Amino acid sequence: MKAYDIVIIGGGPAGLAAAAAARKAGISSILVIERDEELGGILNQCIHNGFGLHTFQEELTGPEYAGRFIDIVKELGIETMLQTMVMQISPQKVVTAMNRVDGMMQIQAKAVILAMGCRERARGALNIPGYRPAGIFSAGTAQRLVNMEGYLPGREVVILGSGDIGLIMARRMTLEGARVKVVAELMPYSGGLKRNIVQCLDDYGIPLKLSHTVVNIKGKERVEGVTLAQVDENGKPVPGTEEEYSCDTLLLSVGLIPENELSREMGVQMDSVTAGPVVDESLGTSIPGVFACGNVLHVHDLVDYVSEEASRAGANAAKYVKGELAATGRHVDIHASDGVRYTVPRSIHVDQMEDTLTVRFRVGAVYQDCFVNVYFGQKKVMSRKKKVMAPGEMEQVVLQKKKLLEEAGMEQITIKIEKE
Numbered sequence: 001m002k003a004y005d006i007v008i009i010g011g012g013p014a015g016l017a018a019a020a021a022a023r024k025a026g027i028s029s030i031l032v033i034e035r036d037e038e039l040g041g042i043l044n045q046c047i048h049n050g051f052g053l054h055t056f057q058e059e060l061t062g063p064e065y066a067g068r069f070i071d072i073v074k075e076l077g078i079e080t081m082l083q084t085m086v087m088q089i090s091p092q093k094v095v096t097a098m099n100r101v102d103g104m105m106q107i108q109a110k111a112v113i114l115a116m117g118c119r120e121r122a123r124g125a126l127n128i129p130g131y132r133p134a135g136i137f138s139a140g141t142a143q144r145l146v147n148m149e150g151y152l153p154g155r156e157v158v159i160l161g162s163g164d165i166g167l168i169m170a171r172r173m174t175l176e177g178a179r180v181k182v183v184a185e186l187m188p189y190s191g192g193l194k195r196n197i198v199q200c201l202d203d204y205g206i207p208l209k210l211s212h213t214v215v216n217i218k219g220k221e222r223v224e225g226v227t228l229a230q231v232d233e234n235g236k237p238v239p240g241t242e243e244e245y246s247c248d249t250l251l252l253s254v255g256l257i258p259e260n261e262l263s264r265e266m267g268v269q270m271d272s273v274t275a276g277p278v279v280d281e282s283l284g285t286s287i288p289g290v291f292a293c294g295n296v297l298h299v300h301d302l303v304d305y306v307s308e309e310a311s312r313a314g315a316n317a318a319k320y321v322k323g324e325l326a327a328t329g330r331h332v333d334i335h336a337s338d339g340v341r342y343t344v345p346r347s348i349h350v351d352q353m354e355d356t357l358t359v360r361f362r363v364g365a366v367y368q369d370c371f372v373n374v375y376f377g378q379k380k381v382m383s384r385k386k387k388v389m390a391p392g393e394m395e396q397v398v399l400q401k402k403k404l405l406e407e408a409g410m411e412q413i414t415i416k417i418e419k420e
């Protein structure tokens with residue numbers, strides 16, 4: 001059985017940044033396992049720009065951003081294993097994997113970093129009536145077909161869901177000569193970044209219909225059209241609001257799900273809201289020596305934040321291997337309340353945290369002219385006014401270690417949205 005200090009599952013932006021940080025922290029025995037034939041993950045098909053403004057202070061495309069980290073990993077001499085599927089990880093951190101060359105293998109790790117990313121929610125989760133004709137794609141599949149394989153999925157397109165991939169594909173399909181007739185969104189607000197709504201829909205005159213969904217798909221062999229209907233506050237179609245759209249393609253951008261089958265099977269405690277692992281300030285899970293970062297932890301809006309988070313996971317995994325990270329001492333829970341859906345991390349070991357800790361979260365609705373308030377116990381210690389907050393954009397607060405140390409008896413931090 002091969003043995004490594006740190007094994008990283010996933011060679012996308014999170015896995016690469018974690019590997020680089022662990023190597024720079026003094027760990028030489030690192031293995032990155034990636035199931036695809038090349039490193040870079042989903043960024044390889046994201047050929048639009050907008051990446052890297054925080055990390056590299058310049059605007060890059062997805063492949064360029066991934067390329068920067070691939071070069072760093074290669075320069076640092078970090079071992080990678082491509083076209084290798086991880087089948088199982090035991091609580092003792094034994095990784096069972098397989099590929100065509102080596103067959104089935106087992107690898108013992110001192111620390112494991114989960115960086116498997118996320119997947120798209122498929123049509124089967126939506127309960128849309130109709131047959132199963134050709135022409136229905138997830139937005140990410142369509143993106144791969146257009147950007148990497150050179151196929152145009154269709155000529156007349158309806159998009160269900162206004163997540164960032166769906167918005168970007170509305171523009172991409174338009175630029176390739178297709179006609180995008182409408183983007184429908186079940187919720188009364190968009191699930192994507194505001195800048196993507198402006199740059200991908202408004203700039204091309206593509207209508208966005210909020211509180212609408214697909215209630216029927218027409219066609220047996222190929223999609224011939226869809227029926228949209230308005231929905232009420234419970235998400236139920238309103239009779240009499242149906243609209244017919246002829247199209248040959250339906251793209252689904254209806255949410256991303258962290259890829260956590262391996263995490264669940266090994267017994268990691270999961271968060272029911274994020275569908276990712278519950279982590280502490282070091283991004284450590286409920287199993288000592290197992291860390292999580294990137295979209296496998298919670299779905300991010302910017303890849304720059306993925307890299308920043310993954311670097312922390314890599315550095316902390318290195319500390320764990322060197323015996324410098326022990327989840328002991330005073331423990332404080334972070335509670336999400338009043339419009340805050342979740343927080344990452346969910347708890348803090350005060351003695352182990354850095355001088356500052358960034359806590360990221362998403363809100364559950366659109367809020368205007370509200371305050372993000374932070375409470376230590378019952379005491380309000382931080383208040384920040386926000387003109388607008390929406391579920392599509394991640395929010396954050398920064399906690400200071402010295403302030404936590406001053407509140408010796410405090411056991412819970414609460415982050416909530418309030419009017420004043």
